[in-house]
Structure formats: C-alpha cells, structure tokens
Amino acid sequence: MLVHLVVNSRYGIFSDELYFIVCGQHPAMGYVDQPPLVPLIAGLSHSWFGTALLPLRLIPALAMALTVGLTAELARELGGGRFAQWLSGLTVLLGGDFLVDGLLLLTDMMQPLTWLGCSWCLLRLAKTKDQRWWLAFGALAGISLLSKYLILFFLAGLAVGVVVTPLRRSLLQRWIYLGAAIALVIASPSLVWQAMHDWPFLELSKTAVNGKNLALTPLEFFGQQVLFVGPAAAPVWLAGLWRYSVKPRFVELRAFPIAYAVMATLFLWLHGKAYYIVPIYPVLLAGGAVAIEEWLLWKPLRGAVLAAVTIIGVVLAPLALPILPPEKYASYAASLGISSGAASSERGQQGSLPPQLAGMFGWPEMAAKVSAVYNALPPDERARAVFYGRDYGEAAALDIYGPALHGPPVVAGNNNYYLWGPKEFDGSVVIVLDGDVTPLMRNYRSIQVVGSIDNPFAQSWEAHMAIYVLRKPRVSLQRLWPHLKHYE
Numbered sequence: 001m002l003v004h005l006v007v008n009s010r011y012g013i014f015s016d017e018l019y020f021i022v023c024g025q026h027p028a029m030g031y032v033d034q035p036p037l038v039p040l041i042a043g044l045s046h047s048w049f050g051t052a053l054l055p056l057r058l059i060p061a062l063a064m065a066l067t068v069g070l071t072a073e074l075a076r077e078l079g080g081g082r083f084a085q086w087l088s089g090l091t092v093l094l095g096g097d098f099l100v101d102g103l104l105l106l107t108d109m110m111q112p113l114t115w116l117g118c119s120w121c122l123l124r125l126a127k128t129k130d131q132r133w134w135l136a137f138g139a140l141a142g143i144s145l146l147s148k149y150l151i152l153f154f155l156a157g158l159a160v161g162v163v164v165t166p167l168r169r170s171l172l173q174r175w176i177y178l179g180a181a182i183a184l185v186i187a188s189p190s191l192v193w194q195a196m197h198d199w200p201f202l203e204l205s206k207t208a209v210n211g212k213n214l215a216l217t218p219l220e221f222f223g224q225q226v227l228f229v230g231p232a233a234a235p236v237w238l239a240g241l242w243r244y245s246v247k248p249r250f251v252e253l254r255a256f257p258i259a260y261a262v263m264a265t266l267f268l269w270l271h272g273k274a275y276y277i278v279p280i281y282p283v284l285l286a287g288g289a290v291a292i293e294e295w296l297l298w299k300p301l302r303g304a305v306l307a308a309v310t311i312i313g314v315v316l317a318p319l320a321l322p323i324l325p326p327e328k329y330a331s332y333a334a335s336l337g338i339s340s341g342a343a344s345s346e347r348g349q350q351g352s353l354p355p356q357l358a359g360m361f362g363w364p365e366m367a368a369k370v371s372a373v374y375n376a377l378p379p380d381e382r383a384r385a386v387f388y389g390r391d392y393g394e395a396a397a398l399d400i401y402g403p404a405l406h407g408p409p410v411v412a413g414n415n416n417y418y419l420w421g422p423k424e425f426d427g428s429v430v431i432v433l434d435g436d437v438t439p440l441m442r443n444y445r446s447i448q449v450v451g452s453i454d455n456p457f458a459q460s461w462e463a464h465m466a467i468y469v470l471r472k473p474r475v476s477l478q479r480l481w482p483h484l485k486h487y488e
Contacts (some may be wrong), residue, residue, distance in 0.1 A: 003321070005061060008103050009053040011322040011360035015393030015459075017056065018363060021046045022396045023416055030193030032200040032415045032487060034107050035040025037146040042105055051400065060109040064102025067113045068093045070120065071282040077123055078249055080290035082222070083302045088282075090288035090306065091233040092249055094313025097278045098229075099320040100356050107148035111208050111279040114144035115154050119283040122158075122167070126250035130204050131175035138179030149201065150276060161255025176316050197419070204415070204487040215271045221264070224274035227338075229281050232312040237281050240288030247291075256283055273435035318370075322357060326457040329353055353457055361396035363456030366433075370398060371407030373467055385429040386411055386422075386477075391486075412475075413484030427477025430470040431450065434461075439483050445472035 018259050019130040023031050023041015030036055038408075041059055049055040069094045072085040080088070092098050092112075101108050117140040135188065144151040162168055162176075168378040184191070196199055216224070224235045244255040263277050315336070318324045324332055330352050333339065353361070370387055377385055389395025389412035396408045408431060411422050432440065433453065451467040473480075 018396035022185035029189035074286040084289040084293040096320040115279040126252040134175040134179035138182035142183035143185035157259030161258040236288040237284040240284030243291040362455040365400035371405035382458040384426040444470040
C-alpha cells in the first residue's frame, strides 16, 4: 500500500476515473458499462476532495494490500510455511497487473480480492466440511458483482469444478443455494437496472466480441499472462496449476484449475481481453508457492528465489506504475526488450506509454483548449453551443474540468452519456475533436477548424487532434441522437 501512496499522484487522473466521477454525480442502481459501486466511490471522493488523487485511489490501494495479505494467508491454510507465504505475497505485490489494480480506481480493483476471498471460503469448506461457508462465498460474490460483472466467468468455471469434484455433495444441501440467493440479493440493484434498460451491458459486450478486442491466439493469450502477472511469477502459478490438479491437499481444490481452463477457453472463444483471467492468479500463486516450498529444501536457495522475484519485480514496476518521467518510459521499456503495446488487448495504434499510464495525460489541457474555443464564440452562438465527446473520456474531462474554465455543456453518444441524452441542445453549434465522428460530421454543412491539441504522452487517439466547430446542421441533435449511440 505504501508503494501506491507514494507514486499514485505522480501523473494525473485516468480517463475512466473521470467517467466514474461523472457517473457518481448521476446516482443510479446501475450504468451501461458497470455496476454502481465504483461510481459511488468516485462521486463521493470528488464531492469531498475534488480531483485529489490520494483519496480517490485510497480504496484500490487498500484492496490490493488486503489481496497480498490474503494470498499469504491462503498459502498458510494450504500448509505453507514462511517461505511459501513470502513467495506468494511477493509475486502478487510485484505483479504488473496487480500494481495497476492497486493504483487506479477502476472496476477491476476488487476482483483479485473477491475471487481470492471466494476461493478461501472453498478451502475452508474443504477443510471443515462446514457447508455454511457457501454463505460467505455468496456474500463475496455479490459484492464483487457490485463492482464488475467479471466474476460471473469465475463462477461459471467453479460451477464446472463443483460438478466434477466432491464439492458436488453441496448440491444436495441448502447452503449453496442460500449463498447464491445472497449473491443475487446483493447484486440485484444493478441487475434490475440492466433489465429495465434492456440489458445494455450485453449490447456493449457484443462490440468487444465483434471487433474491438484483439483476437488472440492461445500462444498470444498465455504470453500476455506472463506480462500481466510478471515473468518471475510464471513458474509459481504454473506450479500452482500442477499442485491443484495433480497433488491437491484436498481433492475439492481441483475446482481451481478446472475454473482456470474453463475461463481461458471462454475468453479465447469470445475474444475476451487477456487480463480478464488475472484475478485468479493469487489463488494459483498461493498453491504454487506451497509446492515450490516442498521442492526447495535448501534455505539459501529459497533466499535466492525470493531475492530474484523481488529484483525482477522492482525492475519491471516502472512499466506499470507512474514512476519514471514519461519521456523516459519508452527508452526504459526498450532497454528491457518490451514495447508499450506488448500487452495491448484492443485494436488501434499504440502510443509512447501503455494505456494505463497514457490515460492519465492530457485531460486538463484538453478541457482548457476546448473551453477557450467555446468562450471565443459570439455570445449568440455560445448560448447554443455544446461540446460533443467522441468517447466518455473526452466528455468526462470537460464535465469535470470545464466548469472552472467556464467551458461548454457536454453531451456524448458513448455508453451512459447516450442515456443522458442531448439535453436541451438542438446541435446548431457543436464543438468536437478530431474529424472521424460519424454520423455527426456528415450532418453539418459548415465545418471549421479552430485549434488543435497536441500531447505526446496521451493515448494515441487523443494525442494529436484538431478542434472543430460545426454549424448549419441538416437535422437537429435530438433527431440525430439515436444514430449516435455508441456502446463499447
């Protein structure tokens, strides 16, 4: 946690964090692209502390600190000694994706902790045969569903594991069903909201399956696992897969590698992002650390392993965290033989920084330049003008930073902004960035370039853009709005 508290204010606010703040300012039981928990946290943080990063990112840091501790505890419950506890904790603490989860207020922040908590409940159930552990399992699954729907894949994999392992005996008792009911009750606000709005999350997911996400080969998918969790951790989680599969302490724990295999198959088939499977790795790292402890009996060798894991993790940490000056990132990554797009999960050109760092640059500057254009408009046009964000990052940046700059009102067709609609604006004067917004651009007879934005460290599609003012629409913004819907 100390690592994050030291570095998490070095760059700026992330695009998704801006969006979550705006969603939190529009309280709801759910949203197009996520459940309500993270927007609630972001909205409260902004109302109390503004855009200060330390309080905004405190809960992710706490969640990851708990994940490290619970991983070590899981290793202990599996029979591991001090070495296994240190090895499992260090591999999580220094894993690249876990560093990011502990840095940013994202919907991923609680997934490793809740998946690990559910797994710990299964281990306790296997050890004690007390079926009431399904109640705690259900509560953790429900809390996880309030932050992100991703755990549904883990639950699907575990369901297969329950059927093919002695855990199937639970199906004959009421506790597993009571646990499922608890999970549904906790997650019900978001599920009810999705049902009332015709399940927009499913529509959004189709975009990812049908082209937004990269279609990875199995080799590329598992290669990215090494990058996400860290090369030093790869032998440990592979040992964990072996241990749970071949020599588990309790046969019920074969549910974990079964769940891993089911999820990997589903994500490859559905073109899911490779990092979607990352929350299961603390479970595998705990099991692998116990196995390695049994294999390595010579204490100096154990010390060498811990030292190697620590050194490799520290060397790679600047690739995940905002430690380096941004202009030095590319050369540092190149010296390690890694490109900024090596772990990319989406199509599109990659910038000089990886997405989790590039997304922290450019937003206040963008808001300042757009606001300057807005304030330079003639009074009659300024009264009718609106900024149209091509995506929720642009729209949220103007919503958060624009008011202090006397900036324009904001609309967008992306995700929940689409549901908030065009408001009272007829679209007679629209400010927009770049020139690829369709069908919006085609609707205007007058298109004027009035400025530009140039930020070398921002995300590639936000780094070099013209600022346009659109006038003389063919149809009003209200009539055009259904055609601007853009879920992704």
